[in-house]
Amino acid sequence: MLLQNVALAVAGLCGLSAAASDGPQAVEKIEFTNVGFAGTYTPVVSIKNADSDDCSCSVGSKQWFYGSNAPISDAVSVHFRGPLKLNQFAFYNSSSFNLDNADNSSDWSRVAYFDASSQTAENAVFLTKAGKDSPVLGKALSFADSDGVSSSSSSQLLAEDTLITSDQEYVIYSNASCPKSGKKNSCGVYRSGIPAYHGYGGATKMFLFDFEMPTETQSNSSSFDYFDMPAIWLLNDQISRTSQYPTDANCSCWASGCGEFDIFEVMNGTEKNHLYSTFHTFQGIEDLGTGIQADGYINRDTSGSMKGGVIFDSNGNTVVFVSNSTSFDQTITPDSLNNIISRISDDESLSTKLATISASASSTTSKASDANSLFEKGTGALWFYAFTFVTSIAHTVLF
Ligand SMILES: *[C@@H]1O[C@H](CO)[C@@H](O)[C@H](O)[C@H]1NC(C)=O
Ligand SMILES: *[C@@H]1O[C@H](CO)[C@@H](O)[C@H](O)[C@H]1NC(C)=O
Ligand SMILES: *[C@@H]1O[C@H](CO)[C@@H](O)[C@H](O)[C@H]1NC(C)=O
Ligand SMILES: *[C@@H]1O[C@H](CO)[C@@H](O)[C@H](O)[C@H]1NC(C)=O
Numbered sequence: 001m002l003l004q005n006v007a008l009a010v011a012g013l014c015g016l017s018a019a020a021s022d023g024p025q026a027v028e029k030i031e032f033t034n035v036g037f038a039g040t041y042t043p044v045v046s047i048k049n050a051d052s053d054d055c056s057c058s059v060g061s062k063q064w065f066y067g068s069n070a071p072i073s074d075a076v077s078v079h080f081r082g083p084l085k086l087n088q089f090a091f092y093n094s095s096s097f098n099l100d101n102a103d104n105s106s107d108w109s110r111v112a113y114f115d116a117s118s119q120t121a122e123n124a125v126f127l128t129k130a131g132k133d134s135p136v137l138g139k140a141l142s143f144a145d146s147d148g149v150s151s152s153s154s155s156q157l158l159a160e161d162t163l164i165t166s167d168q169e170y171v172i173y174s175n176a177s178c179p180k181s182g183k184k185n186s187c188g189v190y191r192s193g194i195p196a197y198h199g200y201g202g203a204t205k206m207f208l209f210d211f212e213m214p215t216e217t218q219s220n221s222s223s224f225d226y227f228d229m230p231a232i233w234l235l236n237d238q239i240s241r242t243s244q245y246p247t248d249a250n251c252s253c254w255a256s257g258c259g260e261f262d263i264f265e266v267m268n269g270t271e272k273n274h275l276y277s278t279f280h281t282f283q284g285i286e287d288l289g290t291g292i293q294a295d296g297y298i299n300r301d302t303s304g305s306m307k308g309g310v311i312f313d314s315n316g317n318t319v320v321f322v323s324n325s326t327s328f329d330q331t332i333t334p335d336s337l338n339n340i341i342s343r344i345s346d347d348e349s350l351s352t353k354l355a356t357i358s359a360s361a362s363s364t365t366s367k368a369s370d371a372n373s374l375f376e377k378g379t380g381a382l383w384f385y386a387f388t389f390v391t392s393i394a395h396t397v398l399f
């Protein structure tokens, strides 16, 4: 099978990444290049008996994605885990943005925004897992109350200075409602009874945050899954609408690789003040759970606020950064963004090249259903033909 071939190619090049690495280092900018590949995932097409022990799900035929940043080019939801305070959040898009080539870039437009201090939200809805519980699917999404984590019957804004604690989570979706659940509808099949919204789409996109990650004040115990391990991350927007933490992998498209990108994530208690960035996609790896992690981290400031975010440019460059110069203006020019990024010195930067997967999706009957995906039409009509694997996960620390 395809993935085994990719794994072999990666195994052959392990020496390269090990040789270049002298252990993770603290930086202010984490870059991934060559992001995006042609691949498939299987969407959930049915959820039966959602609320009982007999719950079962099935997945459909392979759905294709390709191009810059794929599959993160699909719509994504934005996830937060405590200990965390969110002061501002913004989502931007641009018709073209090339890092290091401002001449060939157009402005970024803010298309979603949340500001805790003025209690303003544009095109942003707070949801949380406080709905119906299921032994297989876990808790369903509900509207989040102003504390971020209780269930509400209608959309509410997160109150100013809301601190969510270890294990607590909320998620931001756009305010565009999904049509009814269905294989052929734009949000696919989702769990019944949830407030269902679209995520934030587009290949060229940017998410900015002003946030705090103070040290947990409760004491550690085995009742925590993620004690003092805050995170901000992106998931394919279908994942939470079906199930984020299912006991049956067919209840989410995650396991088939529909996409996750961790922007700022504490990985374990030993490194509780290190924020790592990770792609959980099949771009040259077999172990999706481990994913593709940069060999360095951004320091977690436990006493002040942090500003920064992630840029996915039009050429497959992903940059996670922190900078107190980050602004949340309605329009951000390519020059002003490039200034912030280029002001970060080389010894505060890290770059990781993702594997090149040359692949072609060949079909006479498939048609593009949207900019980023092809649907399989009938068995055998669409096939994945991988002919070269130039696989290098090269960790290059820039000096
Ligand atoms: C940016 O988002 C807005 C609102 O969703 C949309 O109308 C516009 O087409 C998007 N622009 C690009 C370049 O994707
Ligand atoms: C400018 O951007 C467009 C769209 O991303 C691309 O097709 C073109 O090759 C770029 N030109 C240069 C000079 O980089
Ligand atoms: C979504 O948010 C935008 C920006 O705040 C607003 O103009 C629009 O009316 C909202 N749409 C819905 C359905 O609430
Ligand atoms: C998940 O779906 C696959 C493919 O449809 C099937 O082979 C597998 O048995 C399913 N797993 C479970 C736990 O139902």
Ligand SMILES: *[C@@H]1O[C@H](CO)[C@@H](O)[C@H](O)[C@H]1NC(C)=O
Pocket (backbone or CB within 6 Å): 024, 267, 268, 270, 271, 276, 293
């Ligand atoms: C903690 O996470 C980092 C980053 O993934 C990893 O390098 C390190 O080995 C982990 N430490 C432990 C004790 O698991």
Ligand SMILES: *[C@@H]1O[C@H](CO)[C@@H](O)[C@H](O)[C@H]1NC(C)=O
Pocket (backbone or CB within 6 Å): 220, 221, 222, 227, 228, 268, 269, 270, 272
């Ligand atoms: C919390 O306890 C768990 C074991 O229950 C341990 O693995 C983890 O490192 C601890 N976290 C911290 C921050 O000490």
Ligand SMILES: *[C@@H]1O[C@H](CO)[C@@H](O)[C@H](O)[C@H]1NC(C)=O
Pocket (backbone or CB within 6 Å): 301, 303, 304, 305, 306, 324
């Ligand atoms: C950024 O600002 C915060 C407080 O607003 C401060 O704690 C932090 O040290 C600043 N970071 C840098 C790199 O100057």
